[in-house]
Amino acid sequence: MSFWDRVLLLDIFGGLKMTGRHLFRKADTVEYPEQAREPSDRFRGMFRLDEERCIKCTLCAIECPINIIFIDWHNEKNEQNKNEKVLDRFDVDLKRCMFCGLCEEACPTNPKSIWLRTKTYELGTYERNEALYLDIRKLTKWDENVKPFTIVEQGEGR
Amino acid sequence: MDISEGVLNYFLIPAVKAVVVVILVATAAGVLTYIERRTLAFLQVRKGPNRVGPEGIFQFVADVVKLLTKEDVVPAKAQHFVHFLAPVLVMVPGLAVFAVLPWGPTFTARIPGLGKITTAWYAADLNVSLLLVLAITSIGIYGIILGGWASNSKYALLGGLRSAAQLISYEVPMGFAVVSAILMARSLSLVEIVEAQRTHHMWFILPGLVSFFLYFVSGVAETNRIPFDLPEAESELVAGFHTEYSGFRWAIFFLTEYANMITISAVATALFFGGWLRPFPNVGALSFLDVIPGVIWYVLKVSVFLFVYIWFRGTFPRYRFDQLMALGWKTLIPISLANLVLVALAALDGFRGLRILGAILWVFAIGAFLIVTRLRASKKWPQGAGPAPAGARAAEA
């Protein structure tokens, strides 16, 4: 930077010009509650479970790095007198979840029976123990607790 | 009318003016906080506060209400009295200065019940008003120092110390810059300085280019604004001298900072930009501009400076303490002295001398700017150049 640049404050004016140019640009921010942005298709958000499809293999619970999925099941005889696994409990302790998606990855059914790609991230709540501890009912029907964007059914995001 | 002329002119009108000034200044400072946040937001491609009222215009009301109702926390081991006194010491001079700011010329109004009243757009026209401004604004420093010391916090203490050194140092170039304006106008009264610019047929920015620059830079330093906001330097001293203040005492510090910004801008306008005068006050062809009253001109000019303040804040990093001192003592003060001599010599010759000085300064500045930028036009900033790989010892990949 030469002497004259310094005397004439060229760097100062250059900086001012730079910010001044932005003065009339459109803001890049969005106003959140009104203009909530829609997450991408693969966005890992709220859980959802399809109980019909689930084969009770507990692989998701095994693969979970922080063990927040709790599954209990028992055998029941169905009409054909065959053993059939029936879920007693399928709980996800969502308040500890880190949304890594390994449970979804581990699920062997096709389409997945547990998935996070529901495009829902507004999980704020006033009492986390109630609202963020999901039992089967809440997993399959959480739209009463959490305001969903759209409930993406399995696999659509893929 | 029952009210005598004396009571009216020497008691009632000044009292009303004083109340109006205080209210207006407090409101203006509040509005300025909103404007600053919005402008800064626009500079930073975001939106800023826009929820309270239309476009967020009442944001400052909400802020003030919040601050007034907030708990006032005083550190247990603070010097309680001084801690309490500091915001007062800051606020009173900050408001008192407004008494002498010349917002507009005299005007005549007919008020029902009082008859025809001739008064001015300022509270008082002291013949030493410029001295008063300088004297009173320096009192505010005590509030900052005492507030920093009384909080019994090291960050606050450091902030107070910084501000003591900084404000005292920058009084000097500021004073010299003001003196050059006094030399041009041959008066200490702000009103007369403004009027002198009419009789001189030019704004004093012409011969006072350097003076104005010095005044404004010192003014930014005086008001603790970026790039000179060391006393409160958020990323270094948490919040500087007002670290331990909360609630409305903090609000007083905060609002006074903005009031001081208005003061500095207003004085700059009066000294160098013709106060309430329209551009080229003696060119008859532009007389249609007189439609806009002087007050509006004044406010417009002040707003420009306030915008520059905000613009600075949105653009620059912060100086370091020693660099700030070096800038003040080693750069600004010598320049201001040289400038003072220059202006004094020109002022000896009166009107003509000032014109010649102004012409030389501007031609020189614009010419140099054009030449240098033209030379620069081919090569932009040496982007990302900096360190050459010459000194590098390469390790084989």
Add this chain to the structure above:
Amino acid sequence: MSEIVGTVGTVGAVEDSGDTMLGLREMELNFGPQHPSTHGVLRIVLKVDGERIVSARPDIGYLHRGTEKLFETETYPMVIPHTDRLDYVAAATNNHAYVLVVEKLLGLEIPKRAQYIRVVLDEMQRVSSHLLWLATAAIDLGAITPFFYTFREREVILDLFEDYCGARLTLNCMRVGGLQEELTPGWIEKLRAFTEDLGSKIDEYEDLLTENRIWKERTIGVGILNTERCIAWGVTGPPLRAAGFKWDVRRAIPYECYPELDFEIPVGKNADTYDRYLVRIAELRQSRRILLQCCDWLTANPTGEIRGKVPRVIKPPVGDAYASVESPKGELGFYLVSSGGNKPYRLRVRPPSFINLQALPEMARGHMVSDLVAIIGTIDIVLGEVDR
């Protein structure tokens, strides 16, 4: 052993008496853990003479979460989400270093396409991390506006990450043997558009800072750490390169497809904060170059395996291995000791932030308190990685 324990917790508290405060010549100043510019919960116990720093002693551990202990209880795939949380502004490089070491011990071959995608993720992460660094470093020195400009660009990168793997920050995007996800259609085009735009955006930051006299005064000559001292302190990454030493893990110990890519290692020569700034800016441009080359390759090879032949249960043979990547902060390494089971016996992280932070006292000595924030900023620490 516990009798060697010192007393770091008791010193550095603010003296109680307001009367003696002015009588002290050296003042002890607690810089952090709650302070606007310590980038998290770093605490530095300063001894200052006026504003001049006599000694600075970092006190860390406020964010210690026992991640290395956790690693030992998780199977190999389950470790990956935990690595995200080390350097949480550069999750992809963390993932990468971890999967590299497991692959090394397994002797796995990674498909070319997966290598390129990994490099793309790495470089995007480097850009994002450097942008974040620029934002915070500028804020530390009082320039608030670059923060918003850089975050504007960083947002695009995070959106791209979200498109690719579903998360914005803690990506969990790599798997042992390759990748889990194929790129979404149109992703490369989006990336290319962003990357091509990035150059002019970097110019904008440079317009604001590079030649600015205040920025230069604040950074030139501040926190000098020359090559010898860098190596003595084990400092890697941009601080080492700013000292003029041309060393980058991507070139020195090549991994993935970096040997096939054409890029330069920018170096400085004055080893000060300004050179570190220039080096990081130049690295942004180099990352842009790499990204464009990868975009070309990926467009030319739109299909292919993205995951190698990985056994269903990952059980590396008994032994140990170390692998490292050039993370935005420096050399990020993982040292894996396997006992043959499906969980790591010991997994040690070589955290560049932690090791670079060690040099802070030396860099800060004799400078002013204002410079300390510049120096903390210039090391580019992330406390999640320092404390693990």
Add this chain to the structure above:
Amino acid sequence: MADEPKDVAAGPPAGEPAKPAEPAKPVAPAAPAATPAAAVPKPAAPPKAPVPAPVDAMGEPLVAALAAAVPGAVLGARKMVGQTTVTLAPDKLVEACRHLKDEDTFTFLVDLTAVDWKERDPRFDVVYWLHSFARGNERVRLKVGVPDGAPCPTVSGVWETANWMEREVFDLFGIAFEGHPDLRRILTWDGFQGHPLRKDFPVEGIDTGAAIYPDRYPEGGGPGPGDKNRKTVS
């Protein structure tokens, strides 16, 4: 802006990757749709690549030179996945390190850590990672066996960077480093009882009590290993 920053010589890229003349296929939407199947890990077919196994590396020139220069220092050496590990005798460690740094230009201590082999004697391995810039980025790993409770000589006099790393090992493993200038806990707080990375330390953590019962466990907090109040928390 140009692609190339101006500080580089910007010569023609030497090993330029295969670049298509023009992105002929702008998008490839069909391909990714098919690949998810490919993305699923192949369950069958164990890896064909040979499983890495350690081989003896006493014959390596570096190891041989070290063994000759510092007699009795090298207890063994092996090589795995291209990485040489030299096992050293603890009492010769500093001498060997000095030799490696001064003679063999291993000026850069990359990393230092420890491994807890709970049943083994000596219980701990302290692992050092050295890097030589002058030898073409060669790396070597040193290992020293340290029994439980025994001190390990410090190398912080050789490489300054060992300072914090040794503190960390001391903190998390409880290996005291003899001669360390500033051996204090670094990640856990002072007065923490236990060394978290030891294998016998519960993963769930211990109830240190210090935060919850400051009156009962005032300074240095936390029940010691033998205290009946010590329990694991989950």
